[in-house]
Amino acid sequence: MTVRQQGGVSTPCNPKKSLNLNMDNELSAFLTGRSEQTLLLFNHFITEYQKLAPVTIHPAKSMIGIANSHRRIAWITQLGKNFVHVVFPFKQEYPDNLCFQKIAQVLGDAHQFNHHFRMYNVEDVNEEVKGFMRMAYEDEQ
Secondary structure, three states: OEEEEHHHOEEEOOOOOOOOOOOOHHHHHHHOOOOHHHHHHHHHHHHHHHHHOOOEEEEOOOOEEEEOOOOEEEEEEEEOOOOEEEEEEEOOOOOOOOOOOEEEEOOOOOOOEEEEEEEOOHHHOOHHHHHHHHHHHOOOO
């Protein structure tokens, strides 16, 4: 399994290791000093997304973007001690779910609703979450 990074660089992703990847400095800065649990969750989330569709990761100053071929489809906004927090920006609210802890309309944007998913265990990426991951990748089609 590979983690594709900005600039087309692909590096191996081994969830059993502490992410000893040859990464760019920005991604490395996000992952350095994180707990084994957080690194495992991060690896698992990226691996599961890549099983669904080809995605790339794009570190920014305060978050890590996950993209399809033409736009960012999710944002990892927090790497906690024992969790990974992911935001999916959808064009509408999807309130009938068990996976999002918060859904909020973006101020000033009538067409963006951020859906907040907090992952504590690898099992949290279940069929419901994978369905939303697929929807984000396919632009909610």
